[in-house]
Structure formats: C-alpha cells, structure tokens
Amino acid sequence: MFVKKLYSLIFIKKGNTVLLGYKTRGLGVGLWNGFGGKVEPGETLLEGASRELKEECNLDAKLNHIGCVTYINNNKNHADVVHIFKSSSFFGEIVESEEMAPIRWFRVDNMPYEKMWPDTSKWLPLIHNEDYFDVTFNVTNEDNRCMRLTLYNNYDEFVKTVTL
Ligand SMILES: Nc1[nH]c(=O)nc2c1ncn2[C@H]1C[C@H](O)[C@@H](COP(=O)(O)OP(=O)(O)OP(=O)(O)O)O1
Numbered sequence: 001m002f003v004k005k006l007y008s009l010i011f012i013k014k015g016n017t018v019l020l021g022y023k024t025r026g027l028g029v030g031l032w033n034g035f036g037g038k039v040e041p042g043e044t045l046l047e048g049a050s051r052e053l054k055e056e057c058n059l060d061a062k063l064n065h066i067g068c069v070t071y072i073n074n075n076k077n078h079a080d081v082v083h084i085f086k087s088s089s090f091f092g093e094i095v096e097s098e099e100m101a102p103i104r105w106f107r108v109d110n111m112p113y114e115k116m117w118p119d120t121s122k123w124l125p126l127i128h129n130e131d132y133f134d135v136t137f138n139v140t141n142e143d144n145r146c147m148r149l150t151l152y153n154n155y156d157e158f159v160k161t162v163t164l
Pocket residue numbers: 007008009010026027028033034035036037038039071080082117119120
C-alpha cells in the first residue's frame with residue numbers, strides 16, 4: 001500500500017522579507033524553515049496550518065494555499081506531501097516556541113538556503129509569484145531529484161489536483 005503523510009508549511013511575508021524559524025527538534029532539526037507540521041486526523045489542511053502557525057510562532061494569519069511539494073520514496077511505498085501556504089496579512093506578537101527558536105525575518109535576496117532543506121531553493125522563490133505550484137521530488141535514492149514542476153494560474157485547478 002502507498003502511504004501519504006500530509007504536512008503544512010507556512011511562509012509569512014512582510015515587504016521584501018520572509019519569517020523563518022530555526023528548528024530545534026524532530027524532522028529538519030538545525031535548519032531554518034517556515035512554520036508547520038503534520039496535519040492531524042479530522043483537520044482540514046487550512047486548520048492544520050493555522051494551528052501549527054499559532055503553536056510555533058504565536059501568529060494568526062489569513063493563509064493562502066499556494067503550493068504543494070511531494071517527496072516520493074518508492075522503496076518505502078511512501079510519500080510526504082507538504083502543502084505550502086503564504087500570508088502577508090497576519091496578527092499578533094511573534095513569540096518563539098520550544099520547536100522554533102530563534103525566529104527571524106530574512107530578506108528575500110538573502111535566504112539562508114545553505115542552512116535549509118536542500119530542495120527548498122528549487123521552489124521557495126515561487127512563493128513570490130502569483131502562480132500556484134505543484135513540485136514532485138523522487139527521494140528514493142537520496143538524491144532529491146526533481147521529477148516534475150507544474151504551475152497553475154487557476155486556484156481551483158491547482159487545489160483539485162493537489163488534494164486528489
Ligand atoms: N524536504 C523538506 N523541505 C522543506 O522545505 N520542508 C520540509 C521537508 N520535509 C518536511 N518539511 C517540513 C514540513 C513540516 O512543516 C515540517 C516537519 O514537521 P514536524 O515533523 O515537525 O511536524 P510536527 O510539528 O507535527 O511535529 P511534532 O510536533 O514534533 O510531532 O518540515
């Protein structure tokens with residue numbers, strides 16, 4: 001059986017900066033990333049994303065679902081599916097959490113790609129466009145090969161495809 005594990009990943013934008021946290025534990029420990037985590041049973045993607053954002057940096061935000069990054073591992077019959085959200089409309093005070101500290105604004109032209117997941121630089125720039133994106137990596141042989149990148153200019157088409 002092929003198992004899919006769903007995650008959310010949220011990027012908060014302000015002017016020409018993006019908010020990132022330094023992951024202190026678990027998957028991606030020691031790397032900078034947006035906020036997010038596993039979507040829990042009974043939660044929608046948006047509910048999961050909003051919950052993780054609040055838990056990890058204390059912000060509430062109007063989130064836009066703009067991308068989907070899939071990591072396929074054929075050896076394990078497994079795929080991690082990471083749904084990407086962005087927002088420029090957020091509320092509250094940023095508070096570091098046990099899982100994300102420190103939290104910092106990074107300039108768009110100075111993202112810490114060398115201290116992020118190796119695949120991130122291939123798709124993160126797309127969050128600054130108006131298109132929606134669907135990227136698939138084959139991680140079966142640990143080489144993170146990008147198999148496919150599809151851009152959509154229509155939200156309904158994008159969301160239908162990535163939530164199948
Ligand atoms: N290759 C990759 N590139 C990337 O940029 N982000 C990735 C990634 N693989 C996973 N992620 C993201 C998805 C998600 O936001 C985060 C991992 O989430 P976690 O495992 O920390 O989930 P939880 O916060 O639910 O964990 P716990 O609370 O520790 O159970 O890392």
